[in-house]
Amino acid sequence: MFMLSMSIMLLISLPVLADQSPNLGKPASSAIIEVWNQDIFIDGRGLPTGQGNVIDGEKLYQQYCLACHGVEGSGGSAEELAGAMHSLTDNPPDKIIGNYWPYATTLFDFVRRSMPIDQPGILNNNQLYAVTAYILYLNGLISRHKAVNAKTLSIIKMPNRLGFINVYRRSEKDD
Numbered sequence: 001m002f003m004l005s006m007s008i009m010l011l012i013s014l015p016v017l018a019d020q021s022p023n024l025g026k027p028a029s030s031a032i033i034e035v036w037n038q039d040i041f042i043d044g045r046g047l048p049t050g051q052g053n054v055i056d057g058e059k060l061y062q063q064y065c066l067a068c069h070g071v072e073g074s075g076g077s078a079e080e081l082a083g084a085m086h087s088l089t090d091n092p093p094d095k096i097i098g099n100y101w102p103y104a105t106t107l108f109d110f111v112r113r114s115m116p117i118d119q120p121g122i123l124n125n126n127q128l129y130a131v132t133a134y135i136l137y138l139n140g141l142i143s144r145h146k147a148v149n150a151k152t153l154s155i156i157k158m159p160n161r162l163g164f165i166n167v168y169r170r171s172e173k174d175d
C-alpha cells in the first residue's frame with residue numbers, strides 16, 4: 001500500500017517536476033546533427049567526394065589550426081601533430097599522427113567532427129582533404145605536390161598500422 005501511494009504521488013508530481021527543469025541546452029538543429037552523425041570507417045567507407053592538396057592545406061592550416069597546434073604541427077598548446085622529438089618506445093613516448101595513428105581515414109574523420117576545436121564543422125570536404133593532406137605531408141607520408149581524395153586516403157599505409165592489439169578479436173583469424 002505504501003509503495004502504491006508512493007507511485008501515485010510520483011505520477012502526480014511528474015508534470016510539476018518537468019516545470020521545474022533547469023532548461024539547460026537547446027535542441028540540436030538538423031545542420032548540427034548532420035555534422036556529427038557521419039562515420040568514416042577505417043577502410044574509407046563513408047569518406048565524402050572531394051579532394052584537397054598539400055599546398056592549399058598549408059594555407060588552411062595556418063588560418064584554422066596553427067594558433068593551437070603550432071608551426072608545422074608542433075610547439076603549440078594543443079596536441080602535436082608532427083615533428084616528434086622522441087619515438088614511441090621512448091619514455092615518455094612522443095605520439096604524433098605519423099608514428100601513432102594507424103589509419104589516415106581516421107584523421108579525416110577526427111578533424112571533420114571536432115576541429116578546429118572552437119569551430120567544428122567550419123571546413124568543407126575539399127578543405128578537410130587539403131588539411132589532412134598537409135598533416136600527412138608534415139609527417140613525411142606524402143610528398144608536397146600531392147592531393148588526397150577518398151581513394152588515395154584509404155590506401156595510405158600508416159607506419160603504426162600494426163602497432164595495436166585488437167581487443168575485440170574473436171579468433172586468431174580476426175587479426
Ligand code: HEC
Pocket residue numbers: 061064065066067068069078079080081095096097107110111115116117118123131
Ligand atoms: C582552439 C585550439 C585548436 C584549434 C584552432 C585546432 N585544434 Fe586540433 N586540437 C586541439 C586540442 C585541445 C586537441 C586535443 C583534444 C583532445 O585530446 O580531446 C586537439 C586535437 C587535434 C587532433 C588529434 C591529435 C592527437 O594526436 O590526439 C588533430 C588531428 C587535430 N587537433 C587537428 C586539428 C586541425 C587540422 C585543425 C585546424 C583545422 C585544428 N586541430 C585546430 C585544439 C585546437
